[in-house]
Amino acid sequence: MDDAVKGGLMQISEAVSAMTTRTSGAIQQMEKETKILKGNLGKKFCSHERDPIVQS
Secondary structure, eight states: OHHHHHHHHHHHHHHHHHHHHHHHHHHHHHHHHHHHHHHHHHHHHHGGGGOHHHHO
């Protein structure tokens, strides 16, 4: 019984570790995408100064 409990706990530990790693990777990817989107939005809003349609 002791070995079964230890084995079960080990499997749970490995599963939690894997989920944490995947979640961390997903968060990092979302942060990169958010940074890119913010950069693109900033360029879009700043570019109106050069847009002849907006200036007229």
